[in-house]
Amino acid sequence: MEAVSRNARVPVWLPWPLPPGWLVTGFTEAGDERTGGRATVVALSGPSVTRGPADLLLIAEEPGVGLGAGFAGLDGPDPGDGFGAGPPHAKIEVKGHPAALWCVDAAPDRAVYAGEALGDWLWAIAWPAEAGCLIVLSELSLRDLRDDGQAFDLPFGAFSPRLGGGS
Numbered sequence: 001m002e003a004v005s006r007n008a009r010v011p012v013w014l015p016w017p018l019p020p021g022w023l024v025t026g027f028t029e030a031g032d033e034r035t036g037g038r039a040t041v042v043a044l045s046g047p048s049v050t051r052g053p054a055d056l057l058l059i060a061e062e063p064g065v066g067l068g069a070g071f072a073g074l075d076g077p078d079p080g081d082g083f084g085a086g087p088p089h090a091k092i093e094v095k096g097h098p099a100a101l102w103c104v105d106a107a108p109d110r111a112v113y114a115g116e117a118l119g120d121w122l123w124a125i126a127w128p129a130e131a132g133c134l135i136v137l138s139e140l141s142l143r144d145l146r147d148d149g150q151a152f153d154l155p156f157g158a159f160s161p162r163l164g165g166g167s
Contacts, residue, residue: 001154004028004029004040005145005146007029007033007036008029008031008036008037008060008146009035009037010037010038010039010060010061010062011040011120011142011144011145012042012144012145012146013042013060013094013117013122013142013143014042014058014142014144014145014152015044015058015140015142015143016141016142017141018044018154018155019139019140020046021046022056023044023046023156023157024044024154024155024157025045025055025156025157025158026041026043026159026160026163027041028040028163029041030061030065030067038065039060039061039062039065041057041058041059041163042058043055043057044056044058045158045160048128048130050130052128054126055126055127055160055162056124056126057071057123057124057125057126057162057163058122058123058142059071059121059123059124060117060121061121061123062120062121063078063121064078065077066078068114068121068125071123071125071162072104072106072107072110072112072114072125073106073110073112074106078121079102079104079114079121080104083104083114085102088115089103090103090113091138092115092122092124092138092140092142093141093142094117094118094122095142095143096141099115099116099117099122100116101114101122102114102115108129109127109128109129110125110128110129111125111126111127111130112124112125117142118144
């Protein structure tokens with residue numbers, strides 16, 4: 001967590017407080033030592049609103065990086081044509097302000113929402129698709145772990161297998 005936060009050029013979004021029963025299950029980034037983290041991922045796991053466990057990835061990335069699109073199961077680097085048309089499907093609190101998110105037509109086994117926050121893409125990707133991502137998103141308040149005073153006593157769970165290969 002500290003290494004990703006220290007090297008990131010984009011936010012490291014952590015919902016705080018965490019929803020009841022949810023755990024932090026990993027962090028990763030895309031970038032290099034010269035340019036820093038141009039994309040960050042925070043993985044969370046918890047109870048689904050249907051049955052069984054659910055996984056949620058919160059991704060911040062510079063436009064064109066494509067990490068969020070890869071986890072969403074999309075071919076291109078960004079949400080694609082028609083993104084952002086019409087009213088948003090969800091809103092999430094980002095550093096005390098609402099951020100609009102739109103549902104993205106992606107792989108059928110996951111719910112994918114994307115929007116913009118602080119000039120970067122914000123992706124929320126949940127498995128399984130019917131886990132009620134929209135309900136979970138409406139309750140989240142995101143904080144950037146790069147900001148001062150964001151040291152939390154986080155409850156960690158087993159490392160998320162979702163971070164292994166982008167699918």
